[in-house]
Amino acid sequence: MEANRIYNFNPGPSMLPLEVLKEAQAEFLNFQDTGMSILEISHRAKAYDEVHNQAKADILELMGLGDDYEVLFVQGGASMQFDMVALNFASAEKRGNYVLSGSFASKAYKEAEILGRGYVAASSKDVNFKHIPAQEEIKLSDDAAYLHVCYNNTIFGTEYHYIPETGDVPLIADMSSDILSRPLDFSKFSLIYAGVQKNLGPAGVALVVARRSMLEKSPADLPTMLRYDTYYSKNSLYNTPPAFGIYMVGKVAKWLKAQGGLEVMAERNKKKAALVYDAIDNSNGFYAGHADKDSRSFMNVTFRLPSEELEKKFVAEALENQLGGVKGHRSVGGMRASIYNAMPYEGCEKLADFMEKFHKANA
Known part of the structure; x- marks a missing residue:
């Protein structure tokens, strides 16, 4: 450890690999001989385009996912994903099902409930979220649009050690605090999202990895920036993205590959x-x-x-x-x-x- 640094056990924003920080520091003032910092470069520039697309490719490679999945970079953190998931996939006729295993799982459900689209499929609230509800505790509603789980609960210190079976019902997971920390059969998930500031980068970026079929068409009555198909059709470049954050996510993904x-x-x-x-x-x-x-x-x-x-x-x-x-x-x-x-x-x-x-x- 560097003499002037501490071991940072904060839950997020949190510790980043020292090698990544040093690499970013070395090229901070002049990124790829552009004469500009990555903070100054246009998101339409070829140099940034390479950063953006390489980050996406490395994330899919680490997750073992193929061309039927797409990577999106969205602003608003995981908290905006609580809304986007419910708005894009749930309705009065097909409710979002939620497992309440901690604070953020409960917040995601609350957003769906505000819209009248939420259903509690299982909960461990009665024991102050000391455990993850087991598969047999999950009871999907007959009109389930999806099952939403928070895979790791930062506040309570619990984590899923199995992948819920949902049959034909899409499985959606908030993986903000354990994204890319271990191998899983990620193909069992229809959509995964994560605020990257806990395990993959600095604050300001939400990562979404989803089946293309989930992203291709959003309800027509949604505002533009709340539609998944906006980000999907424009390669997350419809508006100016958080370029520096994505650049750092890409560096962490590259670092993960280098570790094995x-x-x-x-x-x-x-x-x-x-x-x-x-x-x-x-x-x-x-x-x-x-x-x-x-x-x-x-x-x-x-x-x-x-x-x-x-x-x-x-x-x-x-x-x-x-x-x-x-x-x-x-x-x-x-x-x-x-x-x-x-x-x-x-x-x-x-x-x-x-x-x-x-x-x-x-x-």
Whole structure:
């Protein structure tokens, strides 16, 4: 780790690969001999066109998807996707079905419900979202337009470890906080979206990966910028895109390929998470994990300490040890360590070591 940098455990915007940051820094003032920064270049320029399309190609390659899928870059974050999904695919006759497994899954459902198009197919709200609802708990409505799931729950520290079976009903997933962190059969999903600021780039870009058949035709009565077919037909260039953000997403995708792809990242992420979960499980109850063990996230580790006073002390002393962003969300409290792709093994090793020392000093 660079001497002037901390291990950044923030949930998003979050840590980016140091190699990517240095590469962007090196070409920041003069991108590809254009005499301009990537921040200044036209989105119609050939140099940017290559960045845009290479990022799309690398993402599809990492996901193992073919020409029947398309990559879109949209503004408005995952929050606007809550609306776009419901507006484009649900209706009064065919409702969007939702699994409520955390805060953002619930927010997505709320947007559909505002439109009168939402249905709760399963929920773990009654246990404060400690686990992911199992396949047998999901009950689709007879008029289901799609099933929407939030694949990793940043706030509560839970993650799907199976792909829901939906038959002929399209499966849509918010993968904002675990996108490209492990291999999945992505072809089982009709549409995936992700705010990239947690695991793939800086804030300002929402990534959408979807079957072309899902994107080809949107309801005619929707405003232009809320229609998926607007982005699809114009290669996400109908208006000025967040070019710098897409450029960084492309660099992270290239970095992931250079690491060995999603299989390698999955092994790394499991080992990193195991360090922190072992520190929790071996603390004789000093640290109490929020998520049930069979639903634990590899991306976001959530836990409490015996008192709020100790939790405040933990946050302060962690930062003194170059461990930043460990304070949990107010709806859960305690601690949260977000250990996305860019977090090195050494960062989790240092956090686990700090946890053990803090336990011994404060038990």
